[in-house]
Amino acid sequence: MGRLMALDYGKKRTGIAVTDELHLIASGLTTVATIDLMEFLQDYLAKENVEVFVIGxxxxxxxxxxxxxEYIVPFLDCLAKVFPEISIVRQDERFTSKLAVQSMIDGGMKRKKRKDKALIDEISATLILQAYLNKKI
Structure with missing residues (x-):
């Protein structure tokens, strides 16, 4: 059984989250510059088994x-061509950035760290993935 991977795709950065192999827990993985995303995915998928991409x-x-x-659709086409064996599903991502910031506040994170847009994107990807997992239950 492979992992599920969520992508909070953006023009500049893409937040990435993954599940464990049993699909129980969504965890933030990283944020990468979108220009480097396909290279990152190829490297990651050479080491890990991913069965579904969950795209915000x-x-x-x-x-x-x-x-x-309008800029996500061309990425989806490219993703499907490069990784045809991995399913792609979409998950509503409304309010994920606001929820990410709120979770940082609730967790007691300092204001300077809460302004880290890369961290917000990673947490947003985790929220997208968790919402998808919750929908599957």
């Missing part, structure tokens, strides 16, 4: 896709 789906409050979707 940005939506507006009226449930229409946000403007970010």
């Amino acid at each position: 789906e940005p939506r507006r409050m009226n449930n229409e896709p946000s403007e970010a979707e």
